[in-house]
Amino acid sequence: MTTSVEARGGTTEGRGLRGVATIGLLLIIFGAIMFVAGVGTWVAVANELSAENITVSEDASRFAGATVDTPWEAYAQADVINKHALEASGGKTYAQLDRNDPVRATVMNASFLRASLFTSVVAFGVAFMAAALGVGFILAGWAFRRVARRADVV
Numbered sequence: 001m002t003t004s005v006e007a008r009g010g011t012t013e014g015r016g017l018r019g020v021a022t023i024g025l026l027l028i029i030f031g032a033i034m035f036v037a038g039v040g041t042w043v044a045v046a047n048e049l050s051a052e053n054i055t056v057s058e059d060a061s062r063f064a065g066a067t068v069d070t071p072w073e074a075y076a077q078a079d080v081i082n083k084h085a086l087e088a089s090g091g092k093t094y095a096q097l098d099r100n101d102p103v104r105a106t107v108m109n110a111s112f113l114r115a116s117l118f119t120s121v122v123a124f125g126v127a128f129m130a131a132a133l134g135v136g137f138i139l140a141g142w143a144f145r146r147v148a149r150r151a152d153v154v
Contacts, residue, residue, distance in 0.1 A: 038131025
């Protein structure tokens, strides 16, 4: 006795693996979108930072003189800004300075600049994560489709 699925020339297992193949295809598409978005974001952040013409200070421990357009250069410049702000304030942070201290505005600007540079570092990280997850989804989708293909479903 055959079931209605078998009577139509398929198997119950084949129908299930067709779903696996479809999920695989969706993972590949979603992965490709994530990869393109991640790479696009990385390039956009790098271009915007480069357009600001920020150069890593000569007294930086790394990347001295380099144009800030990568996360490590942004981090290095933020580190130097902090060093300079602490030198100007006698080692005090913005919160530790008296409200009437004339150096407070300089330290505040340094804090804002550092925060902006750290934001670009985070943006680079999220872009990298999206691209890497995209590759992972593509590989998982390819594996799902390969499993379905081995069962002659796709």
